[in-house]
Amino acid sequence: MKKKSTIYDVAKIAGVSPSTISRVMNTPEIVAENTRQKVMNAVKELTFIPNMMAASMPRKRTNYIGLIIPDITNIFFSNLVRGVQDVCEKHGYSVLVVNSDDIQEKEGRYLKLLYSRRVDGVILTVAGYREEEFPKEELSLLKKMNIVLIDREINGMTTPIVKVNNFGGAYSAVKYLLTMGHKKIMYLAGIEGTKTNQEREKGYLAALKEAHINWKKELAADFRLDTAYQKIIQYWSQLKNSDKLPTAIFAANDLMAIGALKAFAQLKVRVPEDISIIGFDNISFSDCTYPPLTTIAQPTYLMGQKAVETLLKVIDKKKIKKSVELETELIERDSVSRWEV
Numbered sequence: 001m002k003k004k005s006t007i008y009d010v011a012k013i014a015g016v017s018p019s020t021i022s023r024v025m026n027t028p029e030i031v032a033e034n035t036r037q038k039v040m041n042a043v044k045e046l047t048f049i050p051n052m053m054a055a056s057m058p059r060k061r062t063n064y065i066g067l068i069i070p071d072i073t074n075i076f077f078s079n080l081v082r083g084v085q086d087v088c089e090k091h092g093y094s095v096l097v098v099n100s101d102d103i104q105e106k107e108g109r110y111l112k113l114l115y116s117r118r119v120d121g122v123i124l125t126v127a128g129y130r131e132e133e134f135p136k137e138e139l140s141l142l143k144k145m146n147i148v149l150i151d152r153e154i155n156g157m158t159t160p161i162v163k164v165n166n167f168g169g170a171y172s173a174v175k176y177l178l179t180m181g182h183k184k185i186m187y188l189a190g191i192e193g194t195k196t197n198q199e200r201e202k203g204y205l206a207a208l209k210e211a212h213i214n215w216k217k218e219l220a221a222d223f224r225l226d227t228a229y230q231k232i233i234q235y236w237s238q239l240k241n242s243d244k245l246p247t248a249i250f251a252a253n254d255l256m257a258i259g260a261l262k263a264f265a266q267l268k269v270r271v272p273e274d275i276s277i278i279g280f281d282n283i284s285f286s287d288c289t290y291p292p293l294t295t296i297a298q299p300t301y302l303m304g305q306k307a308v309e310t311l312l313k314v315i316d317k318k319k320i321k322k323s324v325e326l327e328t329e330l331i332e333r334d335s336v337s338r339w340e341v
Contacts, residue, residue, distance in 0.1 A: 005046040014042040025050050065093050065311065066114035066122040070102040074223075074255060075283035076300055077125070080150065083304020084123060091312060093120070102128045102191070108138045111145075121146035121311045126154055128191035128223070148311040150303060153195040160314060162307045162324045164298040166196055169328035170203025170250065173278050173296050176330055177248045178207065181339035182276060184215045186246035188231075188256045190223040197223075200252045200280065217246060221256045228259030236267050247275065247339050254279035254286045254295055261289055261335070272337035282331050291334035298328050 011018045016035060024031050024039040031039075042048070067084055069077045081097060088095050096119065100107040107127040114122055122145055142159070149161040177185050187204045190197035201218070208216055219235060221228035228251065239245055251257035257279030264271050271277055271291060279286060282297030306324050313320045 005048045007048075007050070009046055010039065010042045010048050013045060014038045061120055062118050063093050064117065064119045065095050065308070066110075066117075066119040067095050067097045068100055068107060068110050068114075068122065068124045069097070070100050070125055070127055072097070072099045075285070076253065076255075076281050079284070079300040080125075080304040080307075083301040084308050085304075087305045087308040091308075093308075100127045104135075108135065108141075111138060111141050115141055115145060119145075121148070121315050123148050123150055123307045123311060125150050126152040126194075128152070128194045146311060146314045148307050148314060150307045151196060155195075158322060160310050160320055160322050160324075162303050162310060162326070163196075164303070164326045164328055166199035167203040167206070169280060169296040169298065170200035170252075171207045172203075172328070172330055173250050173280065174204050174207035176294075176332075177250065177276065177278060177336065178211050178213070180248075180276065180336055181341070182246075182248040183211075183213055183339075184217075184246040185213075185248045185250055187216070187218045188228055188249050188251040188260060189218050189220045190252040190256070192220060197252055204250055215246075217244075221251075221259065223253050223256060225255040225259035225262075228256035229263045232260050232263035233266065236263070236269065248336070249275065249277045251277065251279045254281040254283045254293060257293055257295070257335075258286070258289055261293070265290075272335050276336040276339070278336055280328075282329075286331075287333060289335075294333045294336045295331050296328045297331050299326050302326060 007018050007021050011021050014021070016039065020031065020035065021039055024036055028036055065088055067081065069081065071077055085095050096114065096117070098110045100110060104127045111122070124147060126149065147159050149159050151163055153161055174185060185208065187201060189201060205216070219231050221231050236245070249260055251260060257277050260277055261271060264275060269275055277293065279293050279295035282295045286293040286295050303326060306326070310320055310324060
């Protein structure tokens with residue numbers, strides 16, 4: 001096996017001191033251009049890969065940021081990851097992405113892993129399937145780390161968070177359905193107990209209350225497409241032509257809305273003629289469904305960017321806003337129609 005190149009080998013070929021090599025690796029802006037070029041040529045010749053952990057010891061920085069998300073297969077989080085990575089790359093940071101599968105125990109395990117790897121900070125979307133409070137051990141660990149939350153809050157903690165106006169987005173979705181003549185609007189709910197779902201539920205109820213609508217129905221589908229599909233099939237099959245069926249559905253995310261579209265296609269219920277559907281997120285393929293999905297857009301890429309910008313300020317001990325709340329936007333497509341009584 002070929003011997004691994006060291007910083008001393010690079011220094012010898014470049015004709016400079018090992019400390020100059022270190023400066024080129026860590027703070028290249030303070031090194032003269034011609035010296036930088038000699039060092040980089042030597043690095044390329046030897047295929048030298050610096051030991052970033054060793055290099056980080058004097059600076060107490062690793063230039064790594066951890067990102068814990070519940071479900072990488074959810075397009076919402078995929079767009080968010082891209083926003084995080086793009087800003088991190090611009091600032092010289094690498095991202096360690098881990099997937100908690102919305103499981104509390106797994107999330108705790110990854111927090112310990114990232115802490116042991118001495119990452120400079122963590123961006124966290126809290127797992128949905130959890131008790132009301134964090135376990136003490138996990139809470140203690142969070143307090144030792146530079147943390148920024150994204151999308152979901154932690155009860156009782158003042159941790160910085162980047163989120164959207166979930167209440168306002170849900171309110172505008174239901175208000176839109178009401179203006180289209182719908183009075184029997186079902187809420188296809190996300191994971192019970194998450195602040196995200198709670199705020200969207202409050203927006204749903206507030207719009208109905210304002211319009212003096214007493215008819216309400218909620219169906220929990222955990223933010224998942226397959227769960228929404230199964231719940232809609234079951235509910236419609238039981239009630240068939242009952243007056244308990246809604247004329248419109250507000251889904252707490254686009255995946256559940258798409259699950260509902262799939263179910264109605266199987267049930268031969270026409271969208272939007274027989275039932276209208278509006279989602280929340282505006283994920284990338286929500287305009288590719290049949291019919292194209294009317295939805296509430298939230299700026300997921302921007303959320304990722306803002307989370308990194310906030311975390312970098314936390315790392316540098318700069319003043320920050322404890323909460324960054326972004327606005328949503330109604331995207332009108334073809335899954336909602338006017339309900340004529």
